[in-house]
Amino acid sequence: MAEAVAGAQRIQAAPQGRLARVRQWFGRAGSDGHERHTLALIGKSTLAAAVSWVIAHDVMAAQSPAFAPFSAVLIMQVTVYQSVVQAVRYVGAVAVGVGLQGVLGLLAGPHLLTFMLVTLAALAIGRWRPLGSQGTQVATAAFFAFSTYVSATSEAQRWSQLGQIIVLVLIGCGVGVVVNTLVLPPLRYRSAEYGIHTLAHSLYDLVGDMHPALREGKLEKERTRHWRRRASHLAPIVQQAQSSVHTAWESTLYNPRRLGRRHRHHTSFDGYQAVVDALERVSHQVASMTRSLDQWHDADASRDYVDFARRYGDFLASLARIAELLSQVDEDRLQDQSRQLCEAAAQAQQCRDRLEEETRAGSLPLSDPAQPYGILMAEATRLTDEFQHTCDVLQHGVDEARATLTAPAAGSEHG
DSSP states (O other): OHHHHHTTSOOSOOOOSHHHHHHHHHHHHTSSSHHHHHHHHHHHHHHHHHHHHIIIIIISOOSSTTHHHHHHHHTOOSSHHHHHHHHHHHHHHHHHHHHHHHHHHHHHOSSHHHHHHHHHHHHHHTTOGGGGGGGHHHHHHHHHHHHHHHHOSSHHHHHHHHHHHHHHHHHHHHHHHHHHHHSSOHHHHOSHHHHHHHHHHHHHHHHHHHHHHHHTTOOOHHHHHHHHHHHHTHHHHHHHHHHHHHTHHHHHHTOGGGGSHHHHTOOOOOOHHHHHHHHHHHHHHHHHHHHHHHTOTTSOOOHHHHHHHHHHHHHHHHHHHHHHHHTTOOGGGHHHHHHHHHHHHHHHHHHHHHHHHHHHHTTOOTTOTTSSHHHHHHHHHHHHHHHHHHHHHHHHHHHHHHHHHHHHHHHHHHO
16 A cells, blocks of 8 residues: 555665765756756846846946846845845945945045944944845945945046946846846746745655655665755745745736736635645654654664664655645645545555554564654654645635635525
């Protein structure tokens, strides 16, 4: 049954070694996971930086052309809306920093006292809440502006170069927003749904690498340490998923496809926040489990140890199936997917129950805190409960959406 649950999952432990892991990373980049997002962001940032550099260096022959590509990369965000917001804040911060230097430099001259006054004012203004995370750029821009101001040979040249800094920042931000909109546009695939896909697929990749190795009893230190490191990388993916839920409405505001006929009477699924919250707790439990496995090197290679590892691998295979289904969540197919998820959650519960029964029937020291067996069993229970809760949340959301769609029809019949 465990093999059937695993489906098309990996059945052999992944090879170890630096080159093998590099190949595995790029292999995962071909799927809808964190690695793919990383490559897309690097590619888009590189393109935006290159275009900005050509404009600043080759077309404008600017004195400090690096401001343009730096700005383009800095404002590359998850959604176009956030790119615009951060661009506006960044341009504002730079304008304030450059303006401070211009005014105080004109009044006090290019002296140390001027630098100290500019720094004091920039650091104070940088704490202004509307600037958000770009507040630190006020001081950064002021420092660059002071350097440019001091190196200039005339007052006219000083003001010209200070103005050029703002122009370069505007160019970089504009190019960044355009590239972010036209190249793999966030409005097309950055959404609450996409955040769940990325997080669930990352969990699927990790757990999918773990269960074949457990079945084969391959728990060498290099492998378990690699799992633990990958589990620690789930935290920023969780943050990305939370951010995608929080900013999903931004994508719909700026997405003209929402005005299409097929979307006008479309009821959105509103349970994504609860799903991401549940997956966040799953990520914490997986990280805890990898820590326990990484501390398993003192366990002997007894028959009970081998059998427990194999059974635990079967259990993780059932969880990998749930994560795989969650990585394919589609609002238009949620009714069928929620049913499949509930079935997968029931199979995972059966695997956990069987794991507990067979483990308690053996002679493993479950109550010994120095051994990992009891801790791993507790983690199995928590993981099963969290995945079950995730599936329940999806099913509840589907039921609510169905009720919302059928309510007007029922009302019209009575009318």
